[in-house]
Amino acid sequence: MAPERLAGTIQTDILKEYIAQKEWCFPIEPAMRLVTDMVEYCTERMPRWHPISISGYHIREAGSTAQQELAFTLKDGFTYVERAIERGLDVDDFAPRLSFFFNAHIDFFEEIAKYRAARRIWARELRDTYGAKSERSLLMRCHAQTAGVSLTAQQPYNNVVRTAIEALAAVLGEPSRCTPTPTTRRSRSPRKTPCGLLCAPSR
Numbered sequence: 001m002a003p004e005r006l007a008g009t010i011q012t013d014i015l016k017e018y019i020a021q022k023e024w025c026f027p028i029e030p031a032m033r034l035v036t037d038m039v040e041y042c043t044e045r046m047p048r049w050h051p052i053s054i055s056g057y058h059i060r061e062a063g064s065t066a067q068q069e070l071a072f073t074l075k076d077g078f079t080y081v082e083r084a085i086e087r088g089l090d091v092d093d094f095a096p097r098l099s100f101f102f103n104a105h106i107d108f109f110e111e112i113a114k115y116r117a118a119r120r121i122w123a124r125e126l127r128d129t130y131g132a133k134s135e136r137s138l139l140m141r142c143h144a145q146t147a148g149v150s151l152t153a154q155q156p157y158n159n160v161v162r163t164a165i166e167a168l169a170a171v172l173g174e175p176s177r178c179t180p181t182p183t184t185r186r187s188r189s190p191r192k193t194p195c196g197l198l199c200a201p202s203r
Contacts, residue, residue: 009050009099012038015076016055020062036083043084043094050097052080053143060103061149066114069103074121081130091130095137104144104170104178106162115173118142144170145179159183 014031017024024031035052042051056073064072077098084094102118105111123138132138146166151159163180170178 003046005048006046007048009053010038011053011055011101013052013055013076013101015079016058016073019072019076020059020064032079032083035080036087039080039084039094040087040089042097043089047097050099050141051094053099053101054080055101057101057103057145060105060147066105066107066110070114070118070121073100073102074118074125077122078125078129081126085130091126091132092134092137095126095130095132096134096139098141099176100140100142102142102144102170102175104146104166104173106147106150106166108165108169111166111169112173115142115144115170115175142175143177143179144173144175146170146181148181151181151183156183 012035014024014028014035018028038051042049054073054077056069059072060066060069077100080098081091081095085091100118102115119140119142122140126132126138146163150162150166160183163183167178167180
């Protein structure tokens, strides 16, 4: 299949690795060069591919507040935009295919406000700071996943309620997509429920 026909998303978010997940293998400048290479290649040859999924999820799972998750994630996004512009790319050529990945936590109204604030800040900065003219560049495409750290191995049924509240908060914040985290995420062995169903552990 020709590259220009491929559609999909790759995470490629190296900055969140240094902040939270710690899965990096070389210094930040070569890593940023590689990310910018990916953005440039996809802009020129793979117009249906999303070259970065800018992730706040892992930052929140590492212990940040909602405000810190939003601040670090947006700053990471702006940094990728700046590097691509420095490379000579037009912001309207690549910004429409940048995407985000946020954590949906248990503080109901705070989470709803977080998504709405994220979209407003992203649109304003892309327009006013980076000179985006296309409406598509101002849109924030974001995926939400309910929190893993709010779940416990000892309370699988409470996990169902926690996940439902977090998912509802995410939906009301209007992300593009939402994934509920499996309620057995904290468990590493299958268990039988009182009604006889076998709950497999998440991987």
